Each structure stands twice: as C-alpha cells, then as structure tokens.
Amino acid sequence: MNDSEGPRQERNPGGSSGLFLLSGVLLAVAVLMGMAREQNWGQKLFGLKIRTTDAEGLRAGMEVRIAGLPVGKVASLNLESDAKVAINLEIQERYRHLVGPRSRAYQGQDGIVGDQFIGISPDTARDLPVRPRPVDLPYDPPVSMRQLIAGWEQTRGSLQRTLDHTGVLAGRDVPRTLAEMRQSLAAASRLSGRLQQETEATGPAIRRTLGQVDQAAVAARATAVTAGETATSARRAADEASLVLGSSRPLLLRILHDLQTISGRTERLLRSLLGSEALEPPAGDAGTGAPLSGAPR
Amino acid sequence: MPHFPPIPGPPRWLAVAEADGQRCAGLVILTGVVLGAGLVKLFSGPGGQTSRFSLELVVLVVLQLVGPLIVTLLAIVRLNPLWQERGEREGGTAWRSVVLPCLPLSLLLMLMFIVAAVLAGVLASPRGDLVGEVRELLGGLRGIDVLRTLVRSSLFLVAASAWSLRLHAIGRRQQHQPGAIQNDSLMQSVTLVLVLKLFWIMGFDPIRLSLPA
Numbered sequence: 001m002n003d004s005e006g007p008r009q010e011r012n013p014g015g016s017s018g019l020f021l022l023s024g025v026l027l028a029v030a031v032l033m034g035m036a037r038e039q040n041w042g043q044k045l046f047g048l049k050i051r052t053t054d055a056e057g058l059r060a061g062m063e064v065r066i067a068g069l070p071v072g073k074v075a076s077l078n079l080e081s082d083a084k085v086a087i088n089l090e091i092q093e094r095y096r097h098l099v100g101p102r103s104r105a106y107q108g109q110d111g112i113v114g115d116q117f118i119g120i121s122p123d124t125a126r127d128l129p130v131r132p133r134p135v136d137l138p139y140d141p142p143v144s145m146r147q148l149i150a151g152w153e154q155t156r157g158s159l160q161r162t163l164d165h166t167g168v169l170a171g172r173d174v175p176r177t178l179a180e181m182r183q184s185l186a187a188a189s190r191l192s193g194r195l196q197q198e199t200e201a202t203g204p205a206i207r208r209t210l211g212q213v214d215q216a217a218v219a220a221r222a223t224a225v226t227a228g229e230t231a232t233s234a235r236r237a238a239d240e241a242s243l244v245l246g247s248s249r250p251l252l253l254r255i256l257h258d259l260q261t262i263s264g265r266t267e268r269l270l271r272s273l274l275g276s277e278a279l280e281p282p283a284g285d286a287g288t289g290a291p292l293s294g295a296p297r
Numbered sequence: 298m299p300h301f302p303p304i305p306g307p308p309r310w311l312a313v314a315e316a317d318g319q320r321c322a323g324l325v326i327l328t329g330v331v332l333g334a335g336l337v338k339l340f341s342g343p344g345g346q347t348s349r350f351s352l353e354l355v356v357l358v359v360l361q362l363v364g365p366l367i368v369t370l371l372a373i374v375r376l377n378p379l380w381q382e383r384g385e386r387e388g389g390t391a392w393r394s395v396v397l398p399c400l401p402l403s404l405l406l407m408l409m410f411i412v413a414a415v416l417a418g419v420l421a422s423p424r425g426d427l428v429g430e431v432r433e434l435l436g437g438l439r440g441i442d443v444l445r446t447l448v449r450s451s452l453f454l455v456a457a458s459a460w461s462l463r464l465h466a467i468g469r470r471q472q473h474q475p476g477a478i479q480n481d482s483l484m485q486s487v488t489l490v491l492v493l494k495l496f497w498i499m500g501f502d503p504i505r506l507s508l509p510a
Contacts, residue, residue: 020318021311024405027412031435031443038436061437073436115349 044093045072047134048120050105052141055085057107063117064089065108071095074118088134089118098122099137107142314398318405321375325368325406329413332359332367334421336414341423348422352434355418359411360442365450366494368406372399373457373486380458381479384465396458403454404447411446453493457486 036042052058055077064072072091080086091099100123108119120137333355340351358364384391419430461482468478 018315020322020405021315021401024318024401024408028405028408031408031412034432034435035438035440035443038432039438039440061439 040072040092045090046093046096047075048089048091048099048105048137049134050087050089050118050137050139051080051084052087052139053084054141054144055087056144057116057142058085058087058118063115064091064120065117066095066098066120066122068119070117071098071120087118087139089137091120098124100125104138104140106140310393310397311401313394314400314402317372317376317379317398317402320379321372321402321406322409324371324375325410326413328367328371329359329410330417332363333414333417337418337421348424348430349433352415352418352422352430353437355414356434356438359414360446364410364414364446365407365453366490368403368410368450369453369457369490370487372403372406372454373461373483373490376458377461377483377486378479380461381465381475381482384462385469385475391462392459395462396455399454399458400451403451407447407450411443449497453490456493457490460489461486 058074058077060074060076062074063070064074072089072095075088075090078086078088089105099120102121102123102125104121106119106121107116109116336355336358337348337351340346340354341348344351346354380391380395383394387394415434416431419427419434422430424430464482464485465478468481473481
C-alpha cells in the first residue's frame with residue numbers, strides 16, 4: 001500500500017503475471033454465462049398477454065410458472081387507455097404445448113411471505129395457435145388485501161355481536177333455566193318417592209293377580225286341548241255317520257221301493273174289494289171318510 | 298536448432314492495466330465483501346427484510362448508487378501517485394500509460410466489486426440455498442443495468458486519470474512542488490468523480506425507485 005510499490009511496478013510493468021486480467025476476463029465470462037443461462041438468452045420464446053384492473057404485486061422480471069416450475073418471465077407491464085394493465089409474458093417455446101385455450105393465469109406466492117409469481121394452469125388438450133402477436137389469456141386476479149381486511153373486519157364485528165348476545169343470553173337465561181331445572185329435578189324426585197310407595201303397596205296384589213292369570217292361562221290351555229280333542233272326535237263321528245249313510249242308502253232305497261210296491265198292491269187290493277162291495281164302508285163315515293185313492297201314499 | 302522469433306508481449310498499456318489491477322483488486326474486493334455482507338446483515342437483521350429483498354437491495358446499491366463511485370475512488374487513491382510519476386517520466390505521451398489502461402482496469406474492477414458484494418451478501422444471508430440465491434440474482438440482473446454500471450465506472454476513472462494528468466502538466470509548468478501537485482490532483486479527481494456522479498444521476502440516468510428486475 002505504500003508508494004514505494006509504484007516506482008517498482010513502473011520499472012517493469014510488462015513483467016506481471018497477467019493474473020488480474022485473466023481472472024477478470026474469466027469472471028466476466030462466468031457472469032455472462034450465468035446470466036445467459038438463468039435468463040434464457042438465445043432461447044425461442046412465445047408471447048402471452050393478460051389484462052387486469054389491478055396489477056398490484058406484479059413487476060417485470062417476475063417468474064411465470066406452470067405446475068410450480070419456472071417456464072418464463074413477465075416481460076413488461078403497460079397501463080392502457082381504459083385503465084387496464086396489459087402484462088406481457090414470455091414463455092419458452094418448448095412449453096407451448098402446455099398452454100391451451102382453457103389455460104388461465106393467476107398470481108401465486110411461495111408460502112405466506114415468499115416470492116410472488118404468475119402461474120398458468122396447464123391445458124394439454126390443444127396447443128395455442130401460433131400467432132405473430134401475444135395470445136390473450138384469462139387472468140384471475142388475487143384477493144385484494146384491502147378486501148380481505150374489510151371482510152375480516154366484518155366477520156370480526158359479527159362475531160363480536162354474537163358473543164355479546166351470547167353473553168347477555170347467558171347472564172339472563174342461564175340462572176333461570178338452572179332454577180327451573182332444579183325444580184324439575186325436585187319434582188321428579190318426589191314423583192319417584194311416591195311411585196316407590198305405590199309400588200310397594202300394590203306389589204303383592206299384582207303378584208297374586210299375575211299368579212291367577214297364570215293359572216287361568218294354564219286352564220284355558222287345557223280347555224283348548226280338550227276342545228280340540230272334542231272337535232276331532234266330532235269330525236270322526238261325522239265321518240263315520242257319513243260312511244254309514246253312504247253304505248245304507250241303497251238298502252233304504254230298496255226298502256222304500258218295496259214299501260211303495262206293497263202300498264200299491266194294497267191299494268189295488270182295497271179297490272178291488274170295494275168294487276165288489278164285499279167290503280162296505282160304515283154309514284157314519286160316508287161323508288167324512290176320504291176316498292182310498294186320495295189317501296197319501 | 299531452428300530459430301523461433303520471440304513471442305511479442307502484451308501491449309504496454311495492457312501490461313500497465315495488469316499491474317494497476319493487481320494493485321487495486323485486493324482493496325476493491327475487500328470493500329465489496331464488506332459492503333455486501335454488511336448491507337445484507339443490516340437489512341435482514343435490524344431492517345426486518347427478507348433475505349431475497351436484502352440481496353436485491355445490495356444489487357440496487359451496488360449497481361445504481363455507490364458501485365462505480367467506490368471503485369473509482371479506491372482506484373484514484375491507489376493509482377494517483379503512479380499517474381503523477383508516469384506524467385513526470387513520459388511527458389506528453391503519458392496518456393497511453395495513464396488514461397488508456399483505465400478502460401479495461403475499471404471494467405474488471407467494477408465486475409469484481411459486483412461479484413464480491415453479491416457473493417458476500419449471499420453468504421451473509423440467513424437463507425440456506427446459496428446456489429439458488431445466486432441463480433435467482435443472476436436471473437434478475439438486467440444486462441443493460443450491468444452495462445450501464447460498467448460504462449459509468451469506466452467514464453469516471455478515465456475522466457479522473459485524465460484530469461490528474463492535466464493537473465500534473467499544469468503544476469509542472471507552474472513550478473509547483475510534486476507533493477502539492479499530487480495533493481491537488483487527488484482532491485480534484487475525487488471532486489470530479491463526485492460531480493460526474495451527480496451529473497449522471499440528475500441528467501443522464503436518474504435513479505429509479507424500483508429494484509432492478
């Protein structure tokens with residue numbers, strides 16, 4: 001650092017090792033290569049354009065990601081005449097097939113306090129058409145922090161009112177409810193005591209009645225068995241009577257036929273006898289006596 | 298044995314730039330390390346900023362605020378005695394060994410200062426992914442910003458060396474003492490750099506209140 005180094009260098013300035021220039025050039029090359037690699041110098045890009053009414057948090061150079069991985073960057077932001085902000089994105093051409101007509105752009109963030117980025121939902125169904133100008137992409141703006149705070153404040157107010165009402169309700173109604181509940185429990189206790197007394201008093205009678213009911217049930221069951229047996233016997237007797245009737249029927253018919261035959265012969269005998277006047281009817285019976293032919297058979 | 302002609306050495310002005318660079322590089326790199334690490338510690342510690350934002354502020358400060366100024370001032374302090382000596386020895390042709398070497402010298406010194414500050418800031422940041430930090434910073438650096446900084450640094454150092462050489466010639470003509478000439482030269486060179494800086498930020502390239510993308 002002292003000035004004596006100056007004259008010594010001045011005496012032989014060309015004899016230096018070239019370390020400074022060489023390392024400087026190497027450093028410059030390394031920085032240029034790093035910038036070229038990270039900024040995709042020389043790579044083919046295609047343009048996307050999104051429009052929004054609020055570009056808060058957006059800036060040029062911001063990453064554009066698909067499925068969480070960087071595929072491009074925000075090239076520029078322009079305020080247009082209709083107060084909308086046109087945001088031009090530059091995406092690497094090799095990722096064109098991941099962006100389709102149904103893709104949407106949104107603003108994302110790494111964690112809560114991380115870097116913000118533009119995300120694009122992939123649509124692999126169809127590629128974007130190749131156009132000379134940037135293709136418009138729908139954009140979902142982020143939730144405004146102001147709206148979020150306003151909503152939070154509104155929710156907090158509602159919650160506070162609910163808590164106030166709950167406090168009033170608890171202070172006024174809970175003691176009354178507790179007193180009523182206590183009275184109800186006392187009444188239930190009394191009722192339980194009475195029920196126990198009544199149960200003790202009526203228990204034996206109920207027990208006896210239940211025993212009698214059991215006996216009656218046994219008797220009824222026996223009666224039912226007897227009735228069943230009687231019905232079976234009656235059915236059997238009817239069957240036998242039917243059999244007897246069936247078997248005696250031809251005989252009865254023959255007897256009736258014989259009786260008719262005998263009756264017919266008897267009538268003819270009587271008619272013959274009357275016609276020969278061998279047998280006169282009595283005088284007193286002339287007006288009252290029915291003719292024999294008219295007698296029932 | 299065939300006779301090979303001797304390999305010509307580098308031009309004299311390039312050899313002078315090498316010698317001057319070796320004389321200044323250590324101090325410039327050390328200053329860059331201290332500035333980068335200090336700013337990151339300050340911003341991410343008491344400043345309560347994120348490590349990424351702190352690093353972006355370091356880049357902003359180095360590229361747009363104090364980088365060329367600090368590098369030029371350090372080079373003036375280290376090289377002004379040599380400029381006077383070369384002016385004394387070479388007379389009217391001294392600009393070849395004073396002004397011309399300042400062009401590559403300032404470019405490389407400025408680049409070393411930027412890299413030293415950024416790397417020191419990355420190392421001092423609480424974030425663990427150092428390589429990722431460097432890649433993000435390289436991805437965010439705009440080439441035009443770096444180029445402007447390098448051009449400004451070259452302009453400052455070339456102007457300061459030329460002014461120093463001119464003061465030496467005037468002082469010699471007026472029979473001033475070498476110590477007085479060197480003192481005036483140092484003070485006026487520093488003043489010139491500060492005036493140029495003021496002119497640059499007010500008229501040519503105003504400081505933007507946004508981080509470099």
